[in-house]
Amino acid sequence: MSGNPSCRYLFGPVPSRRLGLSLGVDLNPRKVCTENCVFCQVGRTTELTLERKEWVPLSAVLAEYDRWVAAGNTTDYVTLSGSGEPTMHSKFGDVLRHVRATGRFRTALLSNGSLMWMPEVRREASEADVVKVTLSAWDEESFRRIHRPAPGLTFRRLLEGEQALREAFAGSLWVEVMLLAGFNDAPDQIRAIAERVASLRPDAVHMNTSTRPVQTGVTAGRVSEALLRTVAPWFEPVAEIPVFSGRSPPPEAWPDDELVDLLARHPLSLAALAESAGAEVEAVEKRLAPLIGAGRVAVEEHDGVRMARAVSA
Ligand code: SF4
Structure with a gap:
């Protein structure tokens, strides 16, 4: 941890699977965001807006960072993330440049991608070594349902902005896809998302699902x-x-x-079923055999992948 109770804008460093040690920088008051996603773990967005401004004083953020560095702390990455969308801060690029000027740590920007349609945001984002954007919808309706964006933000804007970022950005572009039961987990929906993700030519795709209860009144498992x-x-x-x-x-x-119910919701590959249980594919075949015999499950090959699905009664 930062080990300093006076830290207001910095948190961590926390171990991150993909970044190593990551020192977080939070540039948003809680909870200012361009979206109010059903899966948000920070909580409900209380100020839903596309407004960009100096939401927290840049000088205070940089001073805190300088104190942290002067105390001999270390990290692998300094990561802009936190209580909302970091690119809403009109000076987030200054933070990236400041970190780079010290020459010691790499920088990452974790963004929902919602403001990348603005050329100045893309320019500033390109200062980071790694930019991660989110793409979990495939059209306007799914975007509105999952992300509940601020007025003026459309799926088209989001996608075109992220595509334009890819064109301009020479660093590593990662895309996060959040899959939620009942929102975007049907096979045709996932394929549609995958098609749009491919248009970003990402360096990596990170798929995730909700790991904590989502907001009150919203069922998205x-x-x-x-x-x-x-x-x-x-x-x-x-x-x-x-x-x-x-x-x-x-x-x-x-x-x-339970097994038939799972397969009724999604056809699943035998290999994936085996892997999730740490078992061999043969054990899955053996388990499915009586259900296939009873006409409740069928196994079919698609593109060389054996998929199990429930047979509707
Ligand atoms: S963009 Fe991120 S911070 Fe904003 S509501 Fe969605 S998940 Fe929460």
């Missing part, structure tokens, strides 16, 4: 590990999925009805 594993190869490059701490029980312990 996590999707299964097996689904993430099944659809990861639909992305270019193949999507990376989170590390799951708990393994699902071994295939022989899967209850009939």
Whole structure:
């Protein structure tokens, strides 16, 4: 941790799977954002706006960072992220330049991508070594349903902005795709998202699902590990999925009805089912055999991948 209770804008460093040690810089008061996503872990957006301004004083942020460096602290990355969308801060580029000027740490910008249609935002974002943007919708309606954007923000703007960033940005562009049960987890929806993600020619795709309860009054559950594993190869490059701490029980312990129900929601590859249980594909085949015999499950090959699906009664 920063180890300094007087830190207001810095948090961490926290170990990050992809960045190593990451010192967070929060440039937004809680909770100012361009979106009010159903899966937001920070909480409900209380100020939903596209306004860009110096939401917190730049001089105070830089002074805090300088004190942190002077105290001999170290990190791998300094990452702009936190309580809202960092590019809403009109001087976020100054923070990136300041960190670069010290020459010691790399920089990352974790953005929802909503303001990349503004040339000045793209210019400033290009100062970072890594930019991660989000793309979890495939059209206007899905964008509004999942991200509940501020007035004036459309899916078209978001996508075109992210595409323009890719054209201009020579650093590493990562795309995060958040899959949520009941929102964007149907196979045709995921394929549509994958198509749009491909248009960004990302250096990496990180697929995620909600890991905590979502906002009150919103039902958007996590999707299964097996689904993430099944659809990861639909992305270019193949999507990376989170590390799951708990393994699902071994295939022989899967209850009939739960298994059929899971496959009724999504056809899943045998390999993904096996991997999520830390088992061999043969164990999955053995488990499915009686259900196939009873006409409740079918296994079909698509593009060389064996997929199991429920047979509707
Ligand atoms: S963009 Fe990020 S901070 Fe803003 S509402 Fe969505 S998840 Fe929360």
